[in-house]
Amino acid sequence: MRIPLRRRVSPEPAGVGGPVRVDARTKNLTKRLRPGDIAVINHRDIDQVSADALVACRPSAVVNAAESISGRYPNLGPAILVEAGIPLIDQVGEDVMDAVSDGESGRINGGDLLVGDTVVGSGIALDHDAIETALEEARAGLSEQMEAFAANTMEYLREERDLLLDGVGLPDIRTVMEGRPVLVVVRGYHYKDDLQILRPFIRDFKPVLIGVDGGADALVEVGLKPTMIVGDMDSVSDSTLRCGAEVVVHAYRDGRAPGLERVEQLGIKDAVVFPATGTSEDIAMLLADDKGADVIVAVGTHATLVEFLDKGRAGMASTFLTRLRVGSKLVDAKGVSRLYRTSVPTWMLVMLVISGFLALLVALATTPAGDTMFQLLGTRWDEFWSWLTGAFE
Structure with a gap:
């Protein structure tokens, strides 16, 4: 399973400088990252979605406290950053997260991050050749990850067989989906392009719009109002949560729902709690299927083995089984924008x-x-x- 790099761009990290923005969670950092900033993250195995979000912010450099490629599988993110001409400093160590304050002026010199004349972190400046070598090594160990994925799939099936087979544990919701198309939007691969291509479908068929965490913001960004918001509420904005959509909070299997407190603080009193082991996109699909949707269109969700592994979660095995459960109702919009583009002769x-x-x-x-x-x-x-x-x- 070879993932070729498209072109060589050798970053020149010396002399790159700008305000330093620090956050251990990449998706939180990208909300406030501005062009020319230096992004300091702690992200093992940078995935494609995170890399695309970083590139869209146009930082002057990315400093990673963790291993950008650990060797577990051939993750796609580092190559995307380097191809975009963004210097990537790798394995700086977790101490850098506390050694620099957010907003300080910093600069990159080789593999060093400096604040003033003080080196606050040192790592490895990754280039095309270093990334290609690391990916080759990761491809060699991909079989182990496939075995682990299969084991996780069986474990999830044992834990959630009643939910998957009989719908036991699905909550009651007020959103009517019976006989209607449902659009499930995840802020994942190619979601922006696919949403634009699907605009005629949305206009003509008026589907139920389900935003999965940040996917709800993605709908708002293109001028659409989500009908329902599903997730643990860690990456959706306050304004979107208050838009009037029904809120379904994804909880742990033991009933703990960290996102519920935030929702209640925003004055949303009728939120539904859904305890489940899988991912938020899984429970969105299961809800749509159980409540009688005639077709489920998925935008930005995960479909291939590399994408499942690239998500970096053992729990992604649940998505594989959920897709089997939903069956022929599911239409994956992934890549529609690449397959078809509207043109007028x-x-x-x-x-x-x-x-x-x-x-x-x-x-x-x-x-x-x-x-x-x-x-x-x-x-x-x-x-x-x-x-x-x-x-x-």
């Missing part, structure tokens, strides 16, 4: 312009001003024709 544009012009002429001909204009045009044409024929005679 040139001849149709020409015909549209000509039709508009003819309609304008007809409208003018019915008015006194238009009639006068056509008479003047006719006179000018006669004069031009007389001059032209006279020139040849």
Whole structure:
């Protein structure tokens, strides 16, 4: 399973500087990261979604306290950062998270992060060749990760067989899905492009819009209001939570729901708690299936083995089984934007312009001003024709 790098871009970290932004959780950091900032993260095995979010923020450099590629599997994130020309300093150590304060001015020199003239962290400046070597080693150990994935799948099946097979434990909700299409949006791979392509579908069929954590914000960003928000509420904004959508809080199997406190503090009193072992995107699909949705369209969710592993969670095995449970109802929108792009043929544009012009002429001909204009045009044409024929005679 080879994941080729598209092109070589050798970052030049020396002299790169800017305000330092620190957060152990990459998805939290990207909410406040600005172009030119130095991102300091603690992210083992940087995945594709996190790397895409970092690249979109255009930082001057990324400093990782952890291993960007641990060797567990060939994760995609580091290559994306390097291909975007963003210097990546690796394995700086967790002490850097406390050694620098958020907002301080820092700079990168080789593999060092400096604040003033003080080196607050040292690591390895990863380039294309170093990443390719690490990925080759990771590919060699991929079979072990597949075995672990299979074991996690069986464990989840034992724990949640009643939920998967019979729907036992699914909560009551007020959102009506019976006989309606449902769109489940996760802030994952290609979600922005696919949402744009699906706009005609959303306009014509008016599906139930379920935003999974940050997926609810993704809907709001494109001008849509989520019908339901599902998740542990750690990556969705306060304003989106208050938009009036039904809120389903994903809880641990023992009933603990850390996200419920935040929801209640925002004044949302009728939130539903759903204890389940799997991921939030899983319970969104299970809810839609159980409540009678006729089709479930998934945007930004995980579909391939590399994507499951790239998520970095053993629990991603639940998504594999959930997809089997939902079956033929599920339509994956992943990559629709790459497969199909709306385009209008040139001849149709020409015909549209000509039709508009003819309609304008007809409208003018019915008015006194238009009639006068056509008479003047006719006179000018006669004069031009007389001059032209006279020139040849």
